Every structure is written in C-alpha cells, then in structure tokens.
Amino acid sequence: MRGLLLYNPQAGRNRSAREATVQQIASLLRGHGYELTVTATTHRGSAGDQARSAIAERAEVIFACGGDGTVHDVLQGIVGTSAKLAIIPLGSANALCRELSIPLNPLRAAAAYAARRERRVAVGQCVTTSGERYFLTMAGSGPDGALMYRMLTINRSFVGRWAYLWHALRLLLRGGFRPFRVQWKGADGTEGTAEAVSAMALRIGDLGGIFPGVARGATFNDESMRLVLVKAPALLAMPLWFLSSWLRLERWNPLLSRHDVVSFTCDGAVGRTHVQADGEWVGCLPAMIQLRSSRTITLLLPTTL
Ligand SMILES: Nc1ncnc2c1ncn2[C@@H]1O[C@H](COP(=O)(O)OP(=O)(O)OP(=O)(O)O)[C@@H](O)[C@H]1O
Numbered sequence: 001m002r003g004l005l006l007y008n009p010q011a012g013r014n015r016s017a018r019e020a021t022v023q024q025i026a027s028l029l030r031g032h033g034y035e036l037t038v039t040a041t042t043h044r045g046s047a048g049d050q051a052r053s054a055i056a057e058r059a060e061v062i063f064a065c066g067g068d069g070t071v072h073d074v075l076q077g078i079v080g081t082s083a084k085l086a087i088i089p090l091g092s093a094n095a096l097c098r099e100l101s102i103p104l105n106p107l108r109a110a111a112a113y114a115a116r117r118e119r120r121v122a123v124g125q126c127v128t129t130s131g132e133r134y135f136l137t138m139a140g141s142g143p144d145g146a147l148m149y150r151m152l153t154i155n156r157s158f159v160g161r162w163a164y165l166w167h168a169l170r171l172l173l174r175g176g177f178r179p180f181r182v183q184w185k186g187a188d189g190t191e192g193t194a195e196a197v198s199a200m201a202l203r204i205g206d207l208g209g210i211f212p213g214v215a216r217g218a219t220f221n222d223e224s225m226r227l228v229l230v231k232a233p234a235l236l237a238m239p240l241w242f243l244s245s246w247l248r249l250e251r252w253n254p255l256l257s258r259h260d261v262v263s264f265t266c267d268g269a270v271g272r273t274h275v276q277a278d279g280e281w282v283g284c285l286p287a288m289i290q291l292r293s294s295r296t297i298t299l300l301l302p303t304t305l
Contacts, residue, residue: 001034002058003037003059003063004036004062005029005063006041006047006051006054006074007065007066007070007090008040008090010041011065011092012090021090021107025065025106034113037054037059041066044152046073047066047073047076048076049077051076051078051083052077052081055077060082061085061300068094068096068278068279071087072133075135075297084118085300086116086301088102088106088109089103089109092209093208094208095137095204095279096204098208100301102301113300116302117300117301118298120296120297122294123135123292124139124225124292126289128284133277135277136203137278138204138207138215138278139275139277140200140275141180141198141200141266141275141285142199142230142274143168143171143197143198146171146177146273148274149281151167172234172238177197177198177234178232180196180266180268181268182194182196182264182266183265184261185261187261194229197233197238198228198230199227200227202214202218203221205220212245213246213250214228214242214245216245217258222291223262224291225260225262225289227261228257229256229258236255241255263289263291264288264290266289267287
C-alpha cells in the first residue's frame with residue numbers, strides 16, 4: 001500500500017530522538033509492505049495540505065505521527081478522499097489512540113500495523129468565524145477554546161501537561177467568560193436551548209492528561225456526541241466540573257448538564273468567545289458543530305487489537 005508518513009517534529013516529548021524514532025517506525029512499516037515516503041510537517045496546520053498533495057500523487061494511506069493535533073491537521077486533507085488515515089502516537093495525550101486501543105508506544109504501534117483492519121467513521125464538523133474544520137475527538141467553545149487560543153502563542157517546546165493547567169487557572173482567574181446561547185438537536189430528535197459558559201461536545205470517553213473523567217460517558221460512534229454544558233459563573237463552575245468528574249459525582253453537580261446530541265449551535269456571546277476542535281483553536285463564535293454521519297473517513301487500524 002502506497003503512503004505518506006507525516007510526522008510532527010514539535011509533538012510530544014523525546015524530540016531529540018525524534019528523527020531516529022521516525023526512521024525506526026518507517027522501517028517497521030516498510031517491513032510490513034507499506035511503500036512509504038517520510039516527511040516532517042513544516043508548521044501548525046501544514047499536514048492537511050501535505051496529505052492532500054500526497055493523495056493527489058496517489059498515496060492510499062497517510063500515517064499521522066504525532067498527537068491529536070497532528071491527526072486533526074491530517075484529517076483536514078483526508079476528508080472527501082478515498083485515502084485512509086493511520087495513526088502512530090508521538091504526542092502528549094494521544095487521546096484518539098487510547099480510544100482506538102492503538103499501542104501508546106510508537107514502535108509497538110508500528111509493529112502492530114503488520115496486520116490491519118479498516119473502520120469507517122463519521123467526522124464531526126465545526127463551522128466558526130474562521131471557516132470549516134473537521135474533527136474526530138471533541139469540539140467546544142468557552143474556556144477550552146480560550147485555552148487553545150492562548151496556547152497558540154506559547155512555545156510548545158516548553159509546554160508540559162501541567163502548563164495547560166497553569167494557563168487554564170490564569171484564564172479562569174482573569175475572568176471574562178460570559179454566558180452564550182446553546183441550541184442543540186438530540187440524538188433522539190428532541191431539541192433544547194440553554195445558556196452556558198462552556199459547551200463541549202465529546203466523542204471519546206478518555207481525554208487523557210490532567211482532567212480525568214470529564215469525558216466519561218462519551219463513546220466514539222457515528223450517531224451522537226456527548227454535549228456537556230457548564231452554567232455561569234465560570235470561576236466556580238469549571239473547577240466544580242473537574243472536581244465532580246474526578247469524584248464521579250457529576251450527576252449531582254447542579255451547574256452541569258449533559259445531552260447526547262447530533263448537532264448544536266453557540267451564539268449570542270458578548271465579546272470574543274473561542275472555539276476548539278480536537279484541542280486546536282479553530283475560530284470564534286458564532287459556531288455550528290455537528291456530527292456528519294454521511295461524511296466518513298476510513299481509519300486503518302492494527303487488527304491484533
Ligand atoms: N512543524 C511544526 N512546527 C510547529 N508546530 C507544528 C508543526 N506541525 C504541527 N504542529 C502543531 O503542533 C501542535 C501540537 O501537535 P500535537 O497535538 O500533534 O502534539 P501534542 O500536543 O504533543 O499531542 P496531544 O495533542 O496528543 O497532546 C499542533 O497545533 C500542530 O498543528
């Protein structure tokens with residue numbers, strides 16, 4: 001199978017050994033019969049165009065080697081084509097790999113691709129002031145979007161998972177998270193409206209990293225996303241969300257509501273409210289976020305799993 005192995009030199013840790021690791025991954029995959037070209041991403045978001053060009057040159061599979069952000073970037077170039085998406089974890093959280101049970105050790109993951117299976121999955125779509133983006137794991141607006149906007153200006157080489165917590169706390173303490181209107185369509189056909197300071201749609205049950213439990217209950221399927229709405233005030237409600245999730249008491253949290261939805265819109269924000277998808281900043285409100293069950297991609301997964 002002809003393909004492109006795209007790796008993000010800025011993802012995850014152990015970057016000094018990145019070149020050597022990538023060469024080992026490529027040689028394992030070539031040993032399994034993949035005819036691969038190896039290329040580094042050049043900047044944030046470049047992987048989409050790089051994947052698109054490779055597909056135009058008849059690549060049948062794109063191996064995204066990085067974290068969830070790299071997978072997100074590659075996804076933008078794959079949607080609407082027949083090329084398959086394969087993932088080798090080289091990021092920090094690697095939430096999608098956890099969800100798909102792809103080994104978190106990159107060499108073990110490459111070895112596991114000796115035998116493969118395909119899985120078609122619907123993509124999520126997020127339309128904001130900055131245009132349209134596809135996502136696989138999550139999308140949301142409010143403090144999570146603001147945090148990802150903030151991280152754009154931070155040198156990721158020095159960013160560890162605790163840096164996210166530090167910047168999240170600073171953003172919360174600075175305040176300014178105003179409620180916006182959320183309107184959703186449930187998976188069962190019902191509709192609803194609410195005011196929230198945070199609206200996050202989750203497609204996977206474990207985001208990894210420092211906020212265990214916030215995604216509990218979400219499953220990676222083609223029918224619905226788990227929408228978590230957090231009521232004002234953000235300074236109280238956001239920490240309470242993380243605490244109640246950690247303690248498995250979220251159902252008793254009066255500032256939280258959860259809905260299984262196929263789509264939702266967020267608008268009516270005072271000032272700029274940021275939006276993230278797959279942990280990447282994608283724009284500002286107003287936003288429309290939906291699961292496109294008719295728009296699918298093919299994931300290439302190791303079969304031994
Ligand atoms: N060549 C590059 N230079 C700088 N940034 C890049 C480059 N290629 C990709 N990026 C960006 O690096 C960011 C981090 O990538 P990624 O999410 O894959 O790693 P991570 O944050 O370590 O992992 P995870 O998201 O799983 O925690 C993304 O925003 C991505 O767009």
